[in-house]
Amino acid sequence: MTQFPFDVVGFDLDGTLLDTLGDLAVALNHALALEGRPAIAVDAVRDLVGGGAKKMLAKGLEVTGGGVSDERLGELHAALLDFYADNIANTTQFYPGGEAMLDGLAARGVKVAVVTNKLERLAVEIFAELGLTDRFFTVIGGDTLGPGRAKPKPDLIELMLERAGGGERPIRAAFVGDTTYDTGAAAAAGIPCVAVSFGFNDRAPQDLGATAVIDHFDELIPVLERL
Numbered sequence: 001m002t003q004f005p006f007d008v009v010g011f012d013l014d015g016t017l018l019d020t021l022g023d024l025a026v027a028l029n030h031a032l033a034l035e036g037r038p039a040i041a042v043d044a045v046r047d048l049v050g051g052g053a054k055k056m057l058a059k060g061l062e063v064t065g066g067g068v069s070d071e072r073l074g075e076l077h078a079a080l081l082d083f084y085a086d087n088i089a090n091t092t093q094f095y096p097g098g099e100a101m102l103d104g105l106a107a108r109g110v111k112v113a114v115v116t117n118k119l120e121r122l123a124v125e126i127f128a129e130l131g132l133t134d135r136f137f138t139v140i141g142g143d144t145l146g147p148g149r150a151k152p153k154p155d156l157i158e159l160m161l162e163r164a165g166g167g168e169r170p171i172r173a174a175f176v177g178d179t180t181y182d183t184g185a186a187a188a189a190g191i192p193c194v195a196v197s198f199g200f201n202d203r204a205p206q207d208l209g210a211t212a213v214i215d216h217f218d219e220l221i222p223v224l225e226r227l
Contacts, residue, residue, distance in 0.1 A: 004108040005172060006224055008164045010157060012177035013116035013123055014049055015199030017098060020126070021046055022091035027053075027084035028060050031076045037064040049200040050179045052117040052142050052150065053080055085122060089129035095198055097217030102135055104221050113160045117142035117150045117181060138163045152184030157191065174224055183209040192227050194220060 011017040014024065025045040032039065040048070040060055048059040054077045061067055061076075068076070105112055113136055116123050120141025127133045140159055142150035149155040157175060164171050175186040178199025186193035187209065195201070195210035196217075205213045212223050 008173040031080035101217040154188035157189040
């Protein structure tokens with residue numbers, strides 16, 4: 001078997017590795033209800049995801065009647081996170097082919113990481129609830145390095161590479177995501193990024209700036225082998 005071209009493959013979480021839309025929508029609508037706002041349909045929440053829960057909430061408030069004070073936004077954000085933590089994996093699941101794809105990477109000796117703008121503790125809790133913790137050598141959240149260092153900055157992906165360890169040669173890594181937060185971070189870190197067309201794309205998939213675009217996880221390993 002020809003040697004696989006990457007030692008490490010990192011994944012975004014929401015809208016890439018896992019379909020978290022249903023659980024995010026319920027948590028968002030819980031917070032909006034506390035402000036007397038109408039609920040947002042699940043499919044419409046898809047366009048609000050990206051950049052973390054606080055940005056999702058701020059966008060949700062804007063489209064349901066306008067923004068609130070920073071203090072109130074903080075209160076509603078805290079309420080959203082508390083509710084989400086208690087209801088974090090009711091409907092969340094792999095996108096089709098995701099589990100088999102991870103099996104394929106493992107069979108090739110690839111280390112797999114998660115690098116998400118979700119709070120680290122919430123990402124860790126999702127994988128614990130779904131029995132997936134052992135799949136990843138590291139889980140890095142938007143708050144892992146402190147404020148202001150989340151994607152699209154390269155800092156979190158650079159931390160992934162640092163934790164992977166390089167030994168005598170540089171780590172060969174790729175990233176998989178669904179938004180410009182992911183493609184921007186990967187580009188800034190100097191590694192290729194594969195975009196998934198089935199996620200929470202904030203632009204048309206072909207306009208995300210990815211090295212390649214896939215429509216199903218069955219395509220990922222063959223695409224990585226060609227990069």
